[in-house]
Amino acid sequence: MIDILKTRLIHWKKQWMSLLFWLAFPTIGTILIIYTTTAIQQDSQVPVGIVLEENTPLASELYHTIQQTPLIRVVDVTEAEAKRKVETHELDSAFIIQEGYEEKIQKGNRNWLIKSYTSDLSFAYTPVKEMIISLVQEDTGRTKTAHIVRQISEGSSKQWSIEEIIVKAKEIQQEENLLRSTFSFADGEQSRSENEVTIWNTWGLWAVLSALSTLLIFDWVIKERKPILFSRYAFMRFSVKSYFLQNLLIYTIILFIIDLTTAYLFHVFLNEELTLNWAVLLFIHRLTMNTTAFLIGLLFRQILVYYSVSFVIALFIAIISGAVLPNDGLTSRFTWLEILNPLHSFLNEEWMNPWIIVCVVLIAIWKTRGVESHA
Amino acid sequence: MLSVESLSKSYGKKEIFKDISFSVQPGNIIGLVGENGAGKSTLLSILATLQSPEKGSIALFELDYKSKKREVRKHIAFVPQDIALWEDLTVEENMMFFEKLSWKKKGKEELKQLCSNVKLDRWNERVKTLSGGMKRKLNLAVSLIHDPELLLLDEPTAGIDLKSRKEIGNYLKKLALENGKMIIYTSHDMDEITNLCDQIICIGEDPFYQEILTETGKNILSF
Ligand SMILES: Nc1ncnc2c1ncn2[C@@H]1O[C@H](COP(=O)(O)OP(=O)(O)OP(=O)(O)O)[C@@H](O)[C@H]1O
Numbered sequence: 001m002i003d004i005l006k007t008r009l010i011h012w013k014k015q016w017m018s019l020l021f022w023l024a025f026p027t028i029g030t031i032l033i034i035y036t037t038t039a040i041q042q043d044s045q046v047p048v049g050i051v052l053e054e055n056t057p058l059a060s061e062l063y064h065t066i067q068q069t070p071l072i073r074v075v076d077v078t079e080a081e082a083k084r085k086v087e088t089h090e091l092d093s094a095f096i097i098q099e100g101y102e103e104k105i106q107k108g109n110r111n112w113l114i115k116s117y118t119s120d121l122s123f124a125y126t127p128v129k130e131m132i133i134s135l136v137q138e139d140t141g142r143t144k145t146a147h148i149v150r151q152i153s154e155g156s157s158k159q160w161s162i163e164e165i166i167v168k169a170k171e172i173q174q175e176e177n178l179l180r181s182t183f184s185f186a187d188g189e190q191s192r193s194e195n196e197v198t199i200w201n202t203w204g205l206w207a208v209l210s211a212l213s214t215l216l217i218f219d220w221v222i223k224e225r226k227p228i229l230f231s232r233y234a235f236m237r238f239s240v241k242s243y244f245l246q247n248l249l250i251y252t253i254i255l256f257i258i259d260l261t262t263a264y265l266f267h268v269f270l271n272e273e274l275t276l277n278w279a280v281l282l283f284i285h286r287l288t289m290n291t292t293a294f295l296i297g298l299l300f301r302q303i304l305v306y307y308s309v310s311f312v313i314a315l316f317i318a319i320i321s322g323a324v325l326p327n328d329g330l331t332s333r334f335t336w337l338e339i340l341n342p343l344h345s346f347l348n349e350e351w352m353n354p355w356i357i358v359c360v361v362l363i364a365i366w367k368t369r370g371v372e373s374h375a
Numbered sequence: 376m377l378s379v380e381s382l383s384k385s386y387g388k389k390e391i392f393k394d395i396s397f398s399v400q401p402g403n404i405i406g407l408v409g410e411n412g413a414g415k416s417t418l419l420s421i422l423a424t425l426q427s428p429e430k431g432s433i434a435l436f437e438l439d440y441k442s443k444k445r446e447v448r449k450h451i452a453f454v455p456q457d458i459a460l461w462e463d464l465t466v467e468e469n470m471m472f473f474e475k476l477s478w479k480k481k482g483k484e485e486l487k488q489l490c491s492n493v494k495l496d497r498w499n500e501r502v503k504t505l506s507g508g509m510k511r512k513l514n515l516a517v518s519l520i521h522d523p524e525l526l527l528l529d530e531p532t533a534g535i536d537l538k539s540r541k542e543i544g545n546y547l548k549k550l551a552l553e554n555g556k557m558i559i560y561t562s563h564d565m566d567e568i569t570n571l572c573d574q575i576i577c578i579g580e581d582p583f584y585q586e587i588l589t590e591t592g593k594n595i596l597s598f
């Protein structure tokens with residue numbers, strides 16, 4: 001094993017550039033893609049200045065609702081800053097939630113709640129204004145209802161405070177929301193939370209890139225099966241198959257170390273979870289990828305054909321796994337696609353992986369099927 | 376010693392050779408001759424355990440080829456007619472690579488010595504950039520790493536310049552005489568064969584070869 005590792009190092013020394021590139025490619029690629037898409041997304045968000053003059057529950061609730069709106073990036077400013085930045089177009093527009101906001105709402109006063117600054121280039125102003133108005137209306141409406149409910153219930157035994165009524169109203173609203181989303185879920189439509197910012201699934205993206213790089217790294221299976229070399233392998237200490245299997249093991253160890261490093265980097269840079277459970281899943285996944293790449297490699301003799309097939313396979317996996325683009329429609333129509341997909345178990349965090357069983361059995365058959373070809 | 380008994384081989388219906396029997400003692404150098412396509416390479420690769428004969432039996436030091444293949448291989452060096460090396464690696468790396476997989480451990484100095492025995496001194500050059508003759512020399516050196524007893528060389532001197540050819544010939548002679556190696560090799564150079572070999576085996580009964588061979592005055596076996 002040590003000797004085989006040494007022969008491997010002799011090869012790696014020659015190809016360290018491309019080897020290093022393909023080892024790092026899935027990890028770095030994923031981090032870069034996620035960073036740039038998030039950056040682009042943030043860039044396309046409109047900067048809107050908000051001045052929060054009071055700290056009451058209603059005011060800060062309004063503030064948070066605006067903040068969570070997907071297309072808006074909230075910038076905290078003072079009123080003076082707001083004015084200047086809107087003039088210099090640093091901010092699209094600015095809104096000031098004025099002192100006395102809550103009090104005015106509770107009194108049913110809907111005027112002079114919000115003050116705004118705009119310029120002739122403020123294209124987010126109207127939609128944001130509309131949104132704020134509707135939010136304010138919701139709030140004032142709710143308060144008004146509460147007042148009416150209290151007036152009606154005057155004299156009855158149970159006395160509700162305004163706050164209680166508002167809380168109750170919100171509860172009812174939320175229950176209805178819940179109900180509605182459960183219904184739509186049953187229809188097969190996926191309910192997506194509106195605030196989800198990342199379109200890309202980190203590990204899904206990584207899995208696709210890593211499938212490609214694993215296949216390309218495994219080109220040694222073809223390169224080292226050149227017929228003429230078998231006249232050398234015949235006279236070595238190891239049998240040809242044990243030589244190949246030990247190399248497979250070495251690659252699996254190395255790539256798994258890289259995978260663990262990847263998990264750590266994703267944890268640091270992309271806030272992905274880092275658990276022992278995940279490490280085990282990752283290992284099963286690595287074993288699956290490597291045995292698959294090894295077996296595919298055994299099918300080919302021409303390196304260029306193998307490379308092209310690798311790209312095709314990676315593309316195919318990318319499409320059917322839905323790892324990159326959601327494809328629920330496709331897989332719900334053709335459920336067998338999920339079984340075919342080698343990434344399925346991994347991305348769904350299932351320990352049982354049919355692929356690895358098939359691959360291990362095939363490799364065992366290959367190992368025991370005695371004949372060594374060397375023609 | 377190597378003993379070969381009534382060996383036959385055919386590819387499909389095409390018979391390559393039939394009923395070949397001979398034996399080789401330690402210290403013997405055997406030349407294998409015959410026209411192109413006569414079956415020299417085929418015979419060598421059978422003697423190297425890489426192919427099985429149709430009929431007949433072979434034994435090396437009483438080890439039967441069929442039942443003790445792995446054991447037999449430890450004692451064999453096979454130099455294929457084509458170059459079996461890593462083109463991207465240097466001479467040194469090729470030697471180191473195959474040493475790691477070999478039955479015998481050898482230090483860098485020993486490997487270097489082996490190369491200079493076959494007159495190859497481009498230690499740090501990539502195989503890709505070596506000339507055809509130099510590749511052949513390395514092809515030979517790599518096969519000798521595990522100190523085998525039976526050397527099967529398929530045209531080891533083809534394309535090698537006259538001076539190196541002489542030197543390699545002398546080295547082979549020394550291996551046979553001083554170290555008691557058995558050597559079977561093919562060549563199309565009749566002078567070289569005459570010079571080195573104790574015995575000549577001719578495959579194919581081409582009268583042209585027969586005539587030339589009788590002129591050498593050597594012990595000749597024809598099949
Ligand atoms: N795998 C094979 N299948 C079928 N026929 C083969 C195979 N290998 C070799 N032959 C045939 O067997 C015959 C002997 O080939 P071989 O290579 O042993 O000849 P040779 O004496 O070494 O020739 P050369 O001097 O050109 O090296 C040739 O006619 C060749 O076409």
Ligand SMILES: [Mg+2]
Binds near residue numbers: 415416417456529
């Ligand atoms: Mg030949």
